Amino acid sequence: MSIKNESKLANVEVIESNFEALNYICNPQIATAVFLAYHLEKPILIEGPPGVGKTELAKTTAEMLGLECIRLQCYEGLDESKAIYEWKYGKQLLYTQVLKETLSEILDGAQGLTQSVDKLHEFGDIFFSEQFLEPRPLLKALKHEEGCVLLIDEVDKSDHEFESLLLEMLSDFQLSIPEIGTVKANPNRKPLVFLTSNNTREISDALKRRCLHLYIPFPDADLESKIVHARVPEVPEKLRLQLVSFIQELRDMDLKKVPAISETIDWARTLILLHSETLDADLVRQTLNVILKFQEDIEHVESELQGVTNRALKET
């Protein structure tokens, strides 16, 4: 497989540094997964808690390679007419009308029913042809000229039936349309496929078997600090270390939803807006709703706020 900017996928270190240039800080596992996905021509199934940058990884890869990112958001009830292709019914109806009107011209000179039918067949069957086909994301990705990044987001939200639909696409990079035949991807321009899942249900083994599996956990303090630095460079170092260690401690607490990286970044932005130089209990209390999304979590943390803040301050 060769796509443009292939050199950016030369080895794991190159990928890491390229990601970093795009403000996506990753660990070696992530870079390895992208590296293997490209060289083995296999889709990656990314799992992990919400907000650790699963979708972002696909987008960043597309940006890095200068390819288009085609996104398919999954939801319950998603079916082939929204994911693969749809016929343009209006046009098809119009076509039948036109055909009806010109029928006499076509059949001109035909003798008997058999001949008429033969003549009709000669006329060609364009009713189900590509002209009347409306490609949806999966088909679009397959037919893309220069290759692309296909992001199938939150695949766990879709139905089991849809998962089975994906199998053909994921293992052979081809799709079958009954009326037309099989559409194959250009063997040198296969799309780079990312699937993300939030683990709301188990993905079927058949799908898992066809994918590389990458699990992105919450980052450790070091990595998270780097990420905040890359994303919100204006945060002073002292504050950055404080807020990262605060968040890290929150993740160990028993919360309904622990803050993810995206929340850390939002919080850093908030603190910048408030012109704060350092954390203190009051400031944290006022901005707690940025990182915690449930009232009971907020109440739970508030009771221990002073202690956690002090420990975070001590860290630096």
Added chain:
Amino acid sequence: MIDRTVVDFVKVLRTAELAVSPAETLDAMRAMNIVGYEDRQFLKNSLSIVLSKTPDEKEAFETCFESFFSFDKFSPAEEHQKTDEQQGHPENDDEFDPASKQEEGGGKSGGQGMGQGGGSAEEASDDEGLEPTSKLGKLLLARDTNAIMVAMVEAGREVHVNKIVVFTQKGLYTRKIMDAMGLPELQDEIGTLGNEGGNARTNLAGKLKKARDRLRDKVRDYVEKQFFLHADESGKQLREELLKKVKLSNLEKRNFKDVQEIVFKMAKKLIAVHSKRRKQFRRGHLDIRKTLRHNMQYDGMFFDLHWKSKKIDRPKVMCICDVSGSVSNYSRFLLMFLYSLAEVLPKARSFAFSSDLGEVTRLFAQSDLEEAMAKTMRDYGNGSTDYGQMLLDFKNNCMDDVDKKTTIIILGDARNNYGDPQSGIVKEMYDKAKRVIWLNPEPKMSWTVGDAEMDKYAPCCHQTEVCNSLMHLERVVSNLLRSST
């Protein structure tokens, strides 16, 4: 050779309950070709991405990888220079520290260098002119740790050390590996050297002996490690398979915990299979595509409408369990099954009786199984069984809730102590419910012997089954799920 290693590694992963398919094994090989073997961490990351597909599996993968791809340095040279056997052993233990494996390369060359420097200088004069003639002897004194390691692993492969199942086989496999490496030849040589006499010869014989003992230790450790890699899990599997087939009434209390685990595992499997099948039916959106396609033949006039439909059809299960002494164990596991299946069987109701019928649905939903079972036994157990009374109670209290979607499972031996069987009520259930299934733990031959009334009940059931092991239970529950969707 490397393919063989991958296959062996995959085997190890499988015993650790990672489901690795042949296709994934092939992927792993391709990945290894791309990644190469130089960077251990890189290789580990890559294989982890290809072979393990859940966070749990990743963890298991980690341990497997660490223990599988850690080869101990084997250094007869070191041992060689130490006259004191005792001193050798603590050293030996250090080498097995998994942490030091990472620096295997560095450590090895260092140790080797030391061995050569110290050992050979001291004893060089004695050694002169005398070389061991046997293959193994040469290998041992050549101080090539890698070669010895490779020879050991190859010998291990030859004797299929990965087939080791129980702990007591360790000695056997150790000897087999030693033999495969050429021990008999070495023994002969040591023998002849000793017999021929002479200072240098005795010396060499002694050296070989020590190297041999050291090798034996190593091999034993190697076998032990293989045992933990391969047999620990397969032993467990063996036990589980056995427990699945054993008659539930013969289960001993100490096995309950294992069985519970198995039941949960089986239930999980059933959930995975059947939750996929569950269809939802809802008369909702007009399916334009289908409608158009179907109406094309009518000249585009829409009179045959098609709907995008969803079918919600969850089985309603009523389970009536005999909890008198003889059958209680079966009831216990059936209930365990049903409650582990809450995800696909949300509407299960359960009743217990020995003479009077009582509903225990709540009890089981709220408290854990042990406790619920104990309470059930206390409240309903221990009476003499009276199926007639039970059926009357059912008729009075629950018959109204039975509808065309309900499946009724009755678990019991149908031993009615010669009372009135009331089989008419079972007939009534048969008419009202979707299915009536009677599970009887006794073998079919004794269904009509003595006070058993199976011949009266059986005609009024859709299905009667012998059910006395976990396998049977699983089959019944699986059928139940299948027929209900």
